[in-house]
Amino acid sequence: MKKLASLGLGLLMTASMTAAQADEVRIGMITTLSGGGSHLGVDVRDGFMLAMERSGRDDVRVLIQDDANRPDLARSLSNEFMQRDNVDILTGIIWSNLAMAVVPAAVRQGTFYISPNAGPSDLAGRMCHENYFNVAYQNDNLHGAMGAYMREQGFERPILLAPNYPAGTDALAGFKHLYEGEVVDEIYTQMGQTDYAAEIARIRASNADSLFFFLPGGMGISFMKQWENSGVDLPVFGAAFSFDETIIKAVGSAAIGAMNTSLWAYDLDNEANHAFVEAFREAYGRTPTLYAAQGYDTANLILSALEKAHPSDQDAFREALREADFDTVRGKFRFGPNHHPIQDIYVREVVEGDDGQPTNRLIGIAVEDIQDIYHEQCQM
Amino acid sequence: MTLFIEQLINGLQLGTMLFLMASGLTLVFGVMGLINLAHGSFYMVGAYATALVTAATGSFFVGLVAGIAVAAAVGALVELIVIRRLYHRPHLDQVLATFALILIFSEGTRWVFGSSPLWLNPPAMLSGSVTLPGGLRYPIYRLVIIAVGVAVAVGMYFLITRTRLGMRIRAGESDREMIGALGVNIARLYTLVFAMGAALAGLAGAMVGALQSVQVGMGEPVLILAFVVIVIGGIGSIKGALYGAILVGVVDTLGRVFLPAFFRQFMSPSEAAGVGSAIAAMLIYIMMAAILAFKPKGLFAANE
Amino acid sequence: MNKSNTSTLAPQPGLPTPAASWYDRKGLVQIGLLAFLLLVPLALYFLGHIYYVNLASRITLIAMAAVGLNLAIGYGGMISFGHAAYFGLGGYVAGISAYHAFDFTPVIGWPVAIPGSDSMLVIWLAAILLCGLLALAIGAISLRTTGVYFIMITLAFAQMMYYFANSWPTYGGEDGLPIFLRNGLPWVDTNDALTFFLICFGGLVLSLALTSRIMKSRFGAALTMARLNDTRLATAGVSPYPIRLVAFVISAMITGLAGALYADLNGFVSPTMLSWHMSGELMVIVILGGVGRLYGPLAGALLFVMMETLLGGMTEYWQLFLGLVLLFVVLFAKHGVMGWLAGRERHE
Structure with missing residues (x-):
């Protein structure tokens, strides 16, 4: 019984530790770090964190969780991020089926979701949402x-x-x-x-x-x-x-x-890309994949919008995201009306x-x- | 017709690989009465060791020998530390302890070697394809796999029927108490049999790893198939494992190819592919359920 | 606490118990577990922490699924390695029914049109009935086998369901099927986290009560006898096969109902719910808690989900530690959490 009581106390304590520092921007990343296909998630995370480090901002906190390529786990992690950690932005999902499990409910609850990879057709079409942006591609x-x-x-x-x-x-x-x-x-x-x-x-x-x-x-x-x-x-x-x-x-x-x-x-000839590939190789000792590039672009898009507005001002932040005013490693980048890229x-x-x-x-x-x-x- | 024959050989090749896995599983069950879910982990260990040593030495054959040796060593170690505590436990405990071993092996491997697949290719002298009689071109490496499988089957036959070790194994299968009374060191026999099973799984993993990809979790789909094989064949029976493996290999391969083609005759291509592959995926399980419904102890039930 | 004393006096599960009273050690632990599961989420709800209420719902439903499995494994001695089939089928009943209610299309158009429904009552009834039917078919074949064959054939049937759900495109196949609006009940708002938790808690308490009631009945005594010594049962003129089959079907129904609620909790159902890892996890929970202990699944689920949440937050390799804990429990703590908290119950 003692054991159970202390467990309960522990739960209560972690629960009451949230809701501090109102200005800080919290980003919740749910990605695949274990099981099949985990090198995709590792690359998205590494690219994303590289951009965060290079920006030098200390008022953005990125919380990372592993979904193990399981839709049910991804769904419960997203609830954890939104309900316990009060994140402003969710990102990171690799697989379309996980995205379909998480995104529709998340954006409806007023959280932004910025996709660094998965782009299922439903989210580009009949179930598109103003709080959903895809930086990678439609599938x-x-x-x-x-x-x-x-x-x-x-x-x-x-x-x-x-x-x-x-x-x-x-x-x-x-x-x-x-x-x-x-x-x-x-x-x-x-x-x-x-x-x-x-x-x-x-x-x-x-x-x-x-x-x-x-x-x-x-x-x-x-x-x-x-x-x-x-x-x-x-x-x-x-x-x-x-x-x-x-x-x-x-x-x-x-x-x-x-x-x-x-x-x-990685041999695409533009300045942002040269800087990215060089920094990535130096930081992680390997050549980046397209997933790393997508993670990097996703973080830079978010950072560019944060320069203009805080996510709590939803309309202003959304407008800033739409402008896609960041140095993409792809040469050029803009959003279509459904918040999916129009790109080469x-x-x-x-x-x-x-x-x-x-x-x-x-x-x-x-x-x-x-x-x-x-x-x-x-x-x- | 050539297509059919080619698919038949493909089924045979899958079957021989499954036999390497299944023979170890069924031996361990037959002799020690242990159900081992972690057998797929030895398959993975063999493949990883082969890939690493091949990369370091540049020789696939050195890698292969190392892979088998490491799998056998890890098998012996696991037997000494964990498995021997499970022989007198109920099946439920064995299932759970070995399920735990899967988690430990998979996540431990990922921790040490990362999530990216490792590179392993067949040696240059075994790559490419040859023309078989009848004009069929077939990859050399797959023929080698079949040959290795057949060699192992023959070797097992001689080991079990003609050697002292084989005699003890047979004695252990029919009467576990008796063999102890004969003055055989049971603990050593068990470790040996377990390591042998692990070595065979390691061999399978190394051979297949060169054909597919060497990565964490590669043993699990094979493990489930191997279980289907030994259950169909009759748990504990090497002969059953051989026939079961070939049956499962051929039925699975032919089903995957010809069921979608069959449904295409009266459905659209994508519908036929959907329905056909859905049924093809279930086919060996349907077969297993059907066989067990009529022969609850498999085709070649060993004495239990 | 005098251990040897409790163990020698402790009754076999299912055999008539000498007045199990609520105030002994076992009774206190059981009430404590239930109270913990009920009161902590209540308190956190009013402090505004919705997340923990949903976590508690998750624990409750996994515990309920394991209560079903425990009836088969713990009391019936039927080691099913395929209970994910019923958990997943229950989930798919909720998902498919909601999908058709959302689109206004019939579930089956022929021979009679059956419309979809977003009422939980209808879904629960359908999930229980369908899981019962499936278990009747699977059990009828599987129970002809014993030992390892039974373990493997139940696994094979679950794999069949898994591959079917995976490759059949109509309901999302591998991608799974989202439930966009949680199914409803008359008069209450199921979208409220606390309301939904209380529904799940009610389900768990009912399934515990049902299991306890069954095991105290003559049927329960027969089931226990079938597990311990089926020859003796047969000489008493009772055939063990139908007894086992009925227990297997009831066990699947409980797990299936938990699955239907689990799909509503997640707003999502996918073949993952049918996978052999799911079957394995349910078995792990039963063992962790203590096999054949009425409240074992509850203790096991509490421990398992908390470990998953706490370790998962600390390291991405948490499954390695889960494996180590599990191995330790199997090798050294044979009686699970309940054995440790409430003393031993069974003779070994």
Whole structure:
């Protein structure tokens, strides 16, 4: 009983410690730091915190929690942040399904949510909200841009491969929307599948002239390695999610030659980007991925708006966010009417770097000023 | 037709890998009566050790030997510290203690090596593909995996039927008290069997790690499949593990390929993919439930 | 406290108890646990800390799901490694019903149109019935097996549900299904955190009372006998199979109802609720609290969620420490929290 009483006392004490320092801005970051795909969350966090450190502001407090890639946990963490820690802004979620669990309820309760990664179609369209901003992309952007690029390059019989879950079917739908032609076949795999022998055999048996795939995280690594040894010789295309610097290092030589679309590249030539890549390498000893760049841009967007207004003045702060008046590492950036970016999507090729390890090289622009198709459904 | 044969070989390859996992699990259950959820952790340990040593020495084969050795050593250590306290406990305690071991291994590995997957590729001499009779091109490495699996199966057969250790294992399976009375050092036998199972899991992890990706949690999906295998085959039976593994490997692979194609005949492609892969994903569990409904102790029930 | 004395006099769970009184050590601990769970959130609510009220609801519902599982594992000796199937099915009943009520579309259009509903009463009834039916089917097959086979076949059925929910796109598949507006009850505002907590607390108390009532009945005595010595039960002319099956179904119904409420608490349901990790966690809670102890699941859930919250706030590797604690409990503290707080109850 003594034990229980002291536990209860502890709970009461932590509860009464909140609600201090009214001026301080509190940002709650819910991101994936453990379990599958955690390198994405680690990179978003590191990029975000790098921008915070470089700003030198000491009146912004960032609280970080790990959602372990579990929607139910993310939901309860968001409640914890809003109800216990009284955060002004939430950010950090990597996965679309977690975003759908957290964002609609959070923005309705008057908290700002600034997305550094996930951009599900519902949040860009019928469920858009004035307190929701996406700094990364609408999920379709990169896939659609690759569709447009492959059409332009004259591929006529692509075969498509994605996991059988909403982001997978959306990815292929996004691709087909801008590819605007017939595809040979669409193959859906299981989520989290690790062996692709069966799918590769089907691709071999088809008469496709190119392969487009969307397999985020570890799935992409397994697939590319098995692809290399299969003897099937088709050009490979994908979105940056399967070709970030961490993944292609794990894939090794099998990744070389693959083309991928990204909203950013570390060799993109602009001043903000040079400063970012250099500072990131110095701070963490590795080359940043696009997730790190997105985290960095997200923090800088928030900081730029904080220069103009405190989040407690909701209308002024929201207006400041809309202006997107910050030095983006992407070259240029603006928001569409649904608070999703209108931006250029680049094409990168995986090449062998100076150290013999594969790395991405910028090739050019796939689509300029791409905008998602869902903004028409958004009534704000 | 070539497609069908290729998929059949793919199923066989998955089956041989599952056999490496399942044979260790079923041995440990057969001899010590222990249900070990942490078997997938040895698979992960083997893959990590292989990746690290391969990176350090530049040789996959040195890495592979190191991977097996480390998995066996970790297995022996875990047996000495934790597992031997569980032999006389009810299954419930065994499930929970080994569930706890999964958490400890997964999070510990992530703590030490980080969340990023490690790099591990098949050696250059085993990469690429060959043309099989009938004009089918097939990756060499997958053929090697099948060969290793078959070699292990044959080796196990000789070990169990022809050696002193095998005799003790068989004795342990049929009568646990008796073997102690024969003057065999049971504690040492148990540690040995457990380490052997861990080494086989480590071998599987290292071989598959080169094909897929080496990362935290890689053992869990395989573990569940391996359990399905030994339950179908009859827990404790090596023969059952072999047949179960090949059955599960082939049914799973063929189901994944041909069910969506089957539904496509009367549905739109994306609907067919959805329904087809939903049923394909459930297929081996349906098979397991069906088999247990008729044979509650699996196909080749060992004496229990 | 004289330990040996309590343990020798302590009754088998389920066998008629010699007047268990509220004022002995066990009774005090049980009342203390319930009072703690009820009073702390009440106090915090009036201090304005909504978060802790929701945390208490979470503890309550996980405890309730574990009470269901405890009936199977602790009293029935049926080690189900697949209770996530019922927890998740309950959750999906709430989610799917609310989804259709929100869109004004029928759940099933044929042969008779069944509309969605956002009334908790309807959802609870549907969740209990459907979970009961599912458990009847799964139990009927699984209970033909014993030992490790039973553990594995219940796991296999839960995995089947998990993969089905994962790959079936209509209700979100892997992404899960958000419940945008919490389902309602007549006359009360379920969106109020305290009201919702009290509903959950009521559910927990009812399921505890039901379990206690069952175990004091003749049926409970038969179930205990089936666990301890089913040959003896059979020679007494009672077949153990239907007894176990009925207990299994009731156990699933309790867990399913907890799942329906859990979905409403989170405003969200996803295949995670059906995963084998969920089954494992529920088992962990039953063990932590003490197997076959009426209030064990409550003590286990309190400890588990607090550990998750406190350790999760300190280190991102909290599951490592959870694993260590769990291992320690299994190896050295066989009787769980309740064994430690209220003394031993069972002969080992």
